[in-house]
Amino acid sequence: MLDSNLKSQLKSYLERLTRPVVIVASPNDTPKSAEMMELLAEIAELSDKIAVQADGAAERRPSFALTSPGHDISLSFAGLPMGHEFTSLVLALLHSGGHPPKVEDAVLDQVKALDGDFHFETYFSLSCQNCPDVVQALNIMAVFNPNVTHTAIDGSLFKAEVDERQVMAVPSVYLNGEPFAQGRQELEQILAKLDTNAGARMAEAIAEKDE
Numbered sequence: 001m002l003d004s005n006l007k008s009q010l011k012s013y014l015e016r017l018t019r020p021v022v023i024v025a026s027p028n029d030t031p032k033s034a035e036m037m038e039l040l041a042e043i044a045e046l047s048d049k050i051a052v053q054a055d056g057a058a059e060r061r062p063s064f065a066l067t068s069p070g071h072d073i074s075l076s077f078a079g080l081p082m083g084h085e086f087t088s089l090v091l092a093l094l095h096s097g098g099h100p101p102k103v104e105d106a107v108l109d110q111v112k113a114l115d116g117d118f119h120f121e122t123y124f125s126l127s128c129q130n131c132p133d134v135v136q137a138l139n140i141m142a143v144f145n146p147n148v149t150h151t152a153i154d155g156s157l158f159k160a161e162v163d164e165r166q167v168m169a170v171p172s173v174y175l176n177g178e179p180f181a182q183g184r185q186e187l188e189q190i191l192a193k194l195d196t197n198a199g200a201r202m203a204e205a206i207a208e209k210d211e
Contacts, residue, residue: 001039014047017097025064026056033062036080066096072146075139079154083126088135095143110191111144118148121174123155123167130184131171137187
């Protein structure tokens, strides 16, 4: 699946992991599932901090979830995140494994402070240039807030879902089963839609500066 140059690059990235990452796969008997399992095996060979299990119970198959022992992370990919989404997979591995994201501390604090249950699903295509920004933003939220779950879904592999939900363009984001956003979204934009207390906190911070 991965050529030697890409393996070499990925191996150097994975050296940044500071804690174990467990990839829990939910395969089926399709060729795409076989490709997924081959990719995951190749990734696991590049770091002694990564382990792959094939006993996942996800309804969407083929898919896999990333987690880290002792950390409440619910982040998964349904399908094979190659093409533009391969970077999303690499970053998800790094962040799940303890490497900090390139996000301002205030933004990360806002992610951690979100209260409620947020179950996100993002439909992407491997050729979509705007999809990775959305996938990566929601993955960061899923790593750093146990109230957030995120599944990135390759629409071409789950066409029945796409048809049922009448997904006309990607990225399309659903929150708790309902349409939430379409098109490119930055992490800050997503937070602004979710965080009803952001305005109050901003006013409080301004007041503190004026004192």
